[in-house]
Amino acid sequence: MHHLKKFFFVLIFLYPIVSYSDENLASSKVFVEKLGKQVVEKVSNTEITELERYNNFKKLYLSSFDNYYISRFVLGRYWKTIDKGIQKKFVDSFNNYIVATYAPKFKGWEGTFKAVESLFENNHYNVKMDILNKDGPTLKMMWKMYLNKNKEFKILDVNIDGVSMLITQRAEFLSVIKNHPNGVNGLIDAMNKKTDGS
């Protein structure tokens, strides 16, 4: 009887934690599905101008991704070697580069985002998702995200078929910096050139 009391005490005590996990796991799925829906409505739409597409995607990217964290991660060890002014310049250029690179790819895309499962691992929410292309194979991907202090989900990484976009981007940037005589400034110039050209 004494053990049974203890058992119920444990159950009652742990209830809020279990409840928190379930609610947030469900919310994380809703978050990515909603993001997908917004991409279809505001970025894939063929009736909007390219500028509108760019601006809509930028808004979605900046509000959903932790772009400051991502910027810092992709710059690796070089982040601390540059002053704050260049850091700010890099974050701005990187955001524009990402938006200019990916926004046009969604033009006319048709399909649905279906969150299959969400797991809480290592303080991150990993949401598995099926992207059901209207004309094409289903793409399986995983979103890595967390809840910030304002209780907003922020995406850290997107993983497609075992390939992390974050790690790939960092590998590329570090190589550009290593091979460019102007280092990080050279990378910023290369990004700006690419952004202006697209």
Add this chain to the structure above:
Amino acid sequence: MRIFLNNPIYILYLSIFLLSLSPVKTSAADTENDPFEKTNRAIFEFNNTLDDNLFKPLAKAWREVPDFPRKPLTNLATTAKTPVSLANAILQLNRESIGNIIGKFLINMTFGLGGLYDIAGTQEFGSMPTVEEDFGQTMATWGVPDGPYVMLPIFGPSSVRDSFGIGVDAITNPLSFAYRMNGIGLEARLTGPAVRGVSTREKYLDYVDEMKSSSLDWYATMRSLYRQKRKKEISGELEEEKVSLNILPVDVYDDPKLEESIVATISENDSEIVKDVDKSLSVAKKVEKPIEKVIINKKTMPSDGYANPTTENKSKFIDNSEIIKIVQDESRKIMPAPRVYNGVLPSSSYPGFSKSRINLIN
């Protein structure tokens, strides 16, 4: 033995294998392990030219071929690789792969008209994935390090270990012996690999074009993609990513002024969308308190830098976590630790969750 020593190809492979075992001088910063970068880049240029002028047009033409005979030919070429995959699965003592390869082979050889149709891959047969094992993976399971990155002419990205593996697979393929015994020429022998190569290139046509057009350093991107993909095929895990995310300094937001200026820039335009997203998170906000209580001590999330709790609050959280620990210990005394389903299914094909070496592309 004499035959091996007399053949320069065997000696070349032996040299490459030994090279993979020897330590390579790399600087601390040189994490990509690419000491032959200059040569590799030159070969990469050659491969790109070859791809633009030969493989890509072939892949585009292949895409235009009707489903019949395109799919049966692809299936047949895939089935022809079964002996090599099975031999490597056995060498790896990978029961899951052995079962999958034999099961799929038997189903496709009988119901699939001798491997022309991938019946085992249909829903009726449980959507059995195509498992491919090679000697590079086998050596990896034996603990052989991958060695420096190498760019092979025509074959593309590889490592010293995997290059050696390609050679061993080609030499020991039972089909090669069968071809030789029946006097089948090299042209016929190359049909299978050629069909597989063109078919694979066709699958990646759009993806590669998109990546290439947006890349600042296509060589470095390919190197990273190869490394990550190979790692996943071998271990079934995304270890590199987990490590990379966890070793991030917790002071990501250690500069409040810079953070404020960036957040201000971000917030200028996105109020409307943030509102939309916020609505979907209303459930999460109701239960916000316990979140901090649980995660505040772990210090592995970038959000730890956001929260910046006061010392007073911190001590409360620590107390609380200690209480949780005591309660959990007590509960263990009452009942044994339950077997918890951790969401990882052996056959799951989602990135980051797969524990098998299933080739997801197939």
